[in-house]
Amino acid sequence: MSSSASPSPDGAAERPQERLHPQEHTHLQEHFDRTIAKDQRIEPRDWMPEGYRKTLVRQIAQHAHSEIIGMQPEGDWITRAPSLRRKAILFAKVQDEAGHGLYLYSAAETLGADRQDLTERLIEGRQKYSSIFNYPTPTFADVGVIGWFVDGAAICNQVPLCRSSYGPYARAMVRVCKEESFHQRQGYELLMTMMRGTEEQRAMVQDAVDRWWWPSLMMFGPPDEDSPNSAQSMAWRIKRHSNDELRQKFVDMTVPQAEKLGVTLPDPELRWNEERGQHDFGRPDFTELMRVIKGDGPCNAERVGRRRTAHEEGAWVREAAAAHAAKQARREEKEHAA
Amino acid sequence: MSGTNGQWPLYEIFVRSKRGLNHVHVGSLRAADDRMALTHARDLYTRRNEGVSVWAVRSDDIAASTPDEKDPFFEPSGDKVYRHPTFYDIPADVPHI
């Protein structure tokens, strides 16, 4: 990780660990472990194991990238939203996602990461984002279903992260989750309204549900037995529940909502299991998930391409602002000197 | 000044959410100059009427204690229990304390 041009006061101080005396290292490690065990927060300038820092930077960056790339599938509908009320809601929602990306990049920067560097990793395909945003959004019903499923799944994932062991991440997640509750509600409300509309509209909703259900279940990641890094992340309390636990929770939460809405979830195996007190459901196609994560989803190239174009075409603007600030500082200096 | 490729410096943002409260640190953002930091802070951190006043401070202008200093820096107040409200035994039936 390159060091930041202007390190945050919260930024991880450069403290090469090899210079530490082994005894001191043990002492620090014990202090870190005790803090985690007491379910207290690690704060930016605290000593932390390198693996913890690296894992967090990767996790937070992926999360930030997902917010930013996630603006695209829905953002394309702002200009075409079929009522001014929906237009305003969607515009505000997509704007929130840019804001969430910024909160998260800001949390990553407290770990010594640098936003520019993270952005380059994203556009060079060296860092991932949520697979869900590589699916297309052919109809306006997709806006509703994304709010309901994708933001619903995101809330399941993120609410536990409000208690993440890393302070700045936990605090960013509190802000994000509060704002995201509106995202899920607006989606569900749109679908309810459409279901009260024409036959054509109801068909649009069902079609969108059919297309998004399985990709939404995949958002929780591979099954627990194939998720080798989860145990360490759970021990560090930067992941609080397993992938399968969260997936189950999402299914249990969504099924009654689907009934109320009057749509069918496209899974013949889906049924209530009285004994477990949970729903049984089919297994998502995880080979598809792996394919999409690796870059071979329907829209991967388009999504990353647009982000790259915006970043590259914005370079002259960012440079101009920096140049103006430098000139201005020199002018002020001269004035003071005079 | 800014880093490579015109990357803007980092600012820390503090928002006073309502009159009578302190400014509280809410996060950071990047901006080329102070004015931009303030407009960005308004847009980013007060989208939902959260603030009545905003401070933006260049991150590298902040002097911060390091955790290594924790003991000498913060321990002296650790024994001043009289600063902590729980030091005072107040009967449970006294209201509003």
Place this chain on the structure above:
Amino acid sequence: MSDDHIHLSLAEAGGADGDARWAFGTGFADPLHGVATALPEGVDGRALAACCTALGDDALVAAQRLAQWCTRAPELEEEVALANIGLDLLGQARLLYARAGQADGTGRGEDAYAYFRDAEAFRNVRLVELPGGDFAFCVGRILVQSAWRLALFEKLAGCADPVLAAVAAKGVKELAYHRQYAAEWVVRLGDGTEESHRRMQAAWDQLTPWLAELYEDEVAEGFGVSARSVAEATRAVLAQVAEAAGLTDAQAAPVPGSGRAGDRTEHLEPLLAELQVVARAHPEGTW
């Protein structure tokens, strides 16, 4: 699992700092709260409707152009800022259309104006129709638009119609911020690098021929707004910003015609086609 009720655990995580940030729409005041909607004595309903429609069209088309920037801004912070401006303008359009529908006696709602009129029926100034351009053009246009509209709304806030006056008073605060945001950027780009100066000057030159239409706009003459005083105020602001930004004014001939009279550029029709496509494909639909 301890997070069974997401809302409860959120409340815990967020502490007791109120629910103003909870969801879209809470913690916001209705800008027209307590404003009487009856048409006051002596106000001509048709003239009021025409004024509201024209100013609403300006705002809607400008907001649509800003929406087209979404996911394409030069930096994420600008993404948020441009969306804020777009949302403010969209909000102005909605209030103005609603008032137009009350004033012309048709009772039409905002969506009837936005989605079910053709390009020929729009009465916006043509400046807002021009394609997006680069970021220099984007901030240059926001500056021109907001400086002019702010001068106009400041006067309009005292007009005889209480609803239009309230909409204008709310808009004044928004537009003052838009103008500040854009002016700062125009100065940055004008002063920044050789490339940014060249682009900013080019944008300025491109905007200049469309200014006359704003300066001559008499849309709110009947509501106590003199075109001449609005033009003077706007000119003064633009001159001040241009000087700080090191921009020179080109001697460009004004584009003939008038958007208020129904003249359109070729850019409005495709813009509206995109805006209206879903609504018109499902005329019976509910959203």
